[in-house]
Amino acid sequence: MNNKRLIPILTLIIFLGVLAGVFTHMKNNHNPDAHTSKSKSQVKNAITNSSHKTKITPELMVVNKKHPLTSDYNPYNGSTTDNNPSGSGLSPATNQAKTALIQAMQKAGFKISENVSGYRSYRYQTILYQNYVQQHGQAEADTFSARPGYSEHQSGLAFDLIGANGDLPTDDQMYQWLQNHAHNFGLIIRFPRGSNASTGYMGEEWHMRYVGKANATKMHQQHIATLEEFTGLPGGDYNQDSKQDIPAISEID
Numbered sequence: 001m002n003n004k005r006l007i008p009i010l011t012l013i014i015f016l017g018v019l020a021g022v023f024t025h026m027k028n029n030h031n032p033d034a035h036t037s038k039s040k041s042q043v044k045n046a047i048t049n050s051s052h053k054t055k056i057t058p059e060l061m062v063v064n065k066k067h068p069l070t071s072d073y074n075p076y077n078g079s080t081t082d083n084n085p086s087g088s089g090l091s092p093a094t095n096q097a098k099t100a101l102i103q104a105m106q107k108a109g110f111k112i113s114e115n116v117s118g119y120r121s122y123r124y125q126t127i128l129y130q131n132y133v134q135q136h137g138q139a140e141a142d143t144f145s146a147r148p149g150y151s152e153h154q155s156g157l158a159f160d161l162i163g164a165n166g167d168l169p170t171d172d173q174m175y176q177w178l179q180n181h182a183h184n185f186g187l188i189i190r191f192p193r194g195s196n197a198s199t200g201y202m203g204e205e206w207h208m209r210y211v212g213k214a215n216a217t218k219m220h221q222q223h224i225a226t227l228e229e230f231t232g233l234p235g236g237d238y239n240q241d242s243k244q245d246i247p248a249i250s251e252i253d
Contacts, residue, residue: 055253056231059093059212061155064228065200065238067248068149071122076156078119083153089119091156094210097185098159101208104181105161110174117160120153142238143202150238152209155248158190161206168206175205182208183216190227198226198235 054060063069074080078089087095098116105112120128126148132141152158163169178189187210193203209227211219219230228235231251239245 054215054231056233056251057212058252059091059157059210060215060227060231061157061248061252062227062231062233062235063150063152063155063248064233064235065146065150066234066236066245067251068245069122069151069154069248071149073154073249074119074121074156076119078121078156080121080123083120083124084118085115085162087116087118087159089156090159091210093186093212094157094159097187097210098208101182101185101187102161104185105174105177108177110169110171110177111164112169113162113164113166115162117162118153118158119156120151122148122154125149125151125154143196144204146201147238152190152207157211158207158209160204161208168204170205178205178208183213183220186210186213186216188216188219188227192225195226198228200236200238 056062074089076089076091078084084090087098090098098118099114102112102114102116125146129141129145129147132145135141146152153160161169175189175193179192182188187208189205190207190209191199191201191204193205196202211227215230218224224230226235227233233251
């Protein structure tokens with residue numbers, strides 16, 4: 001075979017090889033199974049990234065806008081008609097931590113009342129929330145008040161500090177003191193300033209949550225600001241469909 005005939009044949013072979021490569025590439029890109037495999041991988045990674053960072057014990061139960069409580073949840077027999085200012089309705093450990101914290105704060109010079117806003121029943125939270133909605137509208141009310149069933153106060157593990165003047169304390173020095181010392185009592189500031197994307201609420205330096213000394217100390221040492229971050233459970237705003245909510249109790253390991 002002479003060179004003049006060989007060149008066109010070689011050119012044809014190269015062209016067919018390139019064409020086959022292009023066809024294979026297009027086939028892979030349009031292969032539904034290839035996309036399915038990628039989707040499965042992405043889902044697997046998402047599940048891994050959202051898994052718990054720590055074992056969720058009863059004292060770490062997350063109650064937020066995605067994890068509600070049942071309307072009859074009242075494990076420590078709190079009053080259903082008021083906010084239990086004496087600490088009734090709180091777990092024994094939470095009540096003890098509350099008393100010790102207030103005594104330490106008073107000793108440090110902060111004008112804090114011995115009364116708190118403690119356990120709130122579903123019934124009481126309904127009245128409170130509806131009043132806020134009437135005054136501020138639902139959108140604004142949702143930034144600082146929980147809908148009934150979604151309030152951490154109903155867990156019996158949280159309470160609001162009250163100033164000696166009856167107002168919620170917002171002192172910057174107090175906020176810093178709590179950040180530095182609350183863990184010594186097994187407590188955390190549940191809604192730190194600037195954490196609304198995680199917690200779903202504006203900063204509330206007066207809202208304390210009992211998680212136990214070991215957990216509170218670990219969060220303090222590792223600079224973990226929120227319970228959502230510590231447990232790995234989702235927070236933020238309400239689900240558009242409440243059927244997507246997961247009961248708070250069911251998250252306990």
